[in-house]
Amino acid sequence: MAQDGVQCCHSEKDFILSPHSKKVPKRMASLLEMKEIFRNADAVCFDVDSTVIREEGIDELAKFCGVGDAVAEMTRRAMGGTVTFKAALTARLGLIRPSYEQVQKLISDNPPQLTPGIRELVSRLHQRGVQVFLVSGGFQSIVEHVALQLNIPTANVFANRLKFYFNGEYAGFDETQPTAESGGKGKVISHLKEQFHFKKVVMIGDGATDMEACPPADCFIGFGGNVIRKQVKEKAKWYITHFDELLKELEER
Numbered sequence: 364m365a366q367d368g369v370q371c372c373h374s375e376k377d378f379i380l381s382p383h384s385k386k387v388p389k390r391m392a393s394l395l396e397m398k399e400i401f402r403n404a405d406a407v408c409f410d411v412d413s414t415v416i417r418e419e420g421i422d423e424l425a426k427f428c429g430v431g432d433a434v435a436e437m438t439r440r441a442m443g444g445t446v447t448f449k450a451a452l453t454a455r456l457g458l459i460r461p462s463y464e465q466v467q468k469l470i471s472d473n474p475p476q477l478t479p480g481i482r483e484l485v486s487r488l489h490q491r492g493v494q495v496f497l498v499s500g501g502f503q504s505i506v507e508h509v510a511l512q513l514n515i516p517t518a519n520v521f522a523n524r525l526k527f528y529f530n531g532e533y534a535g536f537d538e539t540q541p542t543a544e545s546g547g548k549g550k551v552i553s554h555l556k557e558q559f560h561f562k563k564v565v566m567i568g569d570g571a572t573d574m575e576a577c578p579p580a581d582c583f584i585g586f587g588g589n590v591i592r593k594q595v596k597e598k599a600k601w602y603i604t605h606f607d608e609l610l611k612e613l614e615e616r
Contacts, residue, residue, distance in 0.1 A: 397601050398612055400582040405561040407488055408552060408580065409481075410568030411499035411506050411522070413589045415513075416475040420501040421455055427469045430458050448500055448572055449544040452523070456536060463531040470508050477512060478588055480606030485513045487613055495519065496555065498548050500572060521551045548576040567609075574599060584609070 401407075412419045425434035434455045488495050495515050499506050499522040506522040524537040541547035541554075552564055556579060566573055566580035569587065574595050577583035585592075585599030588606070596602055603609065 394601055397582045397584075400563050401565050401584070401609070401612060404493055404563045404565045404582075406494040406496060406555060406559070406563075407565045407567065408496045408498045408548075408555075408576075409485075410548075410566075410570065410573045410586075411497050411509060412501050413569045414567065414573075414586050415478060415481050415497065416509055417478055417589050418475060420475065420505045421452075421459075423473060423475075424461055424466065424469055424502075425455065425459050427473065428459050428461055428465055434458055447545045448547070449538070452500065452536070452543060456525075456533070460533040461525070462533060463525075463527040466502070466504055466525065470505060475505060475509050477509070478606065480588075480610065482513060484606045484610055485515065487610060489514065491613065494559070494561075496521065496551075498542065498551050498566075498576075499523075500542050500547070545572060546575060548572055549579055552576055553579045569595065571595060 409415050412421070419435075422431065422435050425431045437451050437455045437458075485495050495513075496519045497506050497510055497515060499520075501522055503520065503522045503524045506520050507517050510517055510520050521540075521542055523540050523543050526534040526536060528534045536543065541550040548566070548568075552566065555561060556564060563581045564579070565582045565584060566576045567584045567586055568574070568576075569585070569590060570592055571594055574583055574585065582601070583599060585595045585602040586606075587596060587602060587604045
């Protein structure tokens with residue numbers, strides 16, 4: 364695979380015939396072409412933890428419930444792509460076992476902190492008529508709180524749903540949600556393209572699960588403003604550390 368790592372694989376249709384009838388991969392999009400895709404995007408999908416917000420929501424919940432260190436290590440492995448996302452999520456939640464009351468208290472006492480520049484970027488995208496979605500392996504209740512701060516409709520939130528018993532105790536999570544497994548963010552983007560007929564969709568995030576969503580996303584932008592994932596920084600053709608870089612791209616047009 365090329366060092367840029369934007370295309371994850373090649374299918375039969377990804378090859379063209381050379382004059383000598385040998386199959387060679389199509390040229391991957393250049394950085395300039397990717398910037399053009401971003402400027403003309405129909406929709407932009409953001410990861411949430413360590414991208415739109417400064418924290419990893421599940422790590423904050425773990426700290427709140429007294430098992431922070433063990434869960435943080437699991438998160439690092441999950442984001443680095445060394446274990447499947449679903450396996451890591453199951454193991455982490457099995458340790459935390461958060462109650463409904465604990466989740467609500469976390470949101471009220473320690474609300475997620477927005478990453479600098481994200482509010483302005485989302486506002487600018489909305490002004491341009493671009494649909495903005497939050498596609499997260501985090502939890503629906505926390506991500507919806509973030510969406511409200513950014514004037515993103517809750518219908519544009521795709522995240523994992525915790526389940527609770529009638530007494531509020533932890534009862535697991537909804538394993539049917541696409542975001543509960545590796546490759547799930549790509550499934551969400553495919554669904555959005557099919558439902559809304561988007562031609563150009565951009566995915567922005569810090570982790571391996573974000574990078575693997577391109578394709579079907581037409582462009583992936585790696586974000587390292589809160590934490591740098593080595594694998595993503597090495598493989599992403601377009602890598603930024605501040606959202607001002609994207610605002611400047613939009614102002615150039």
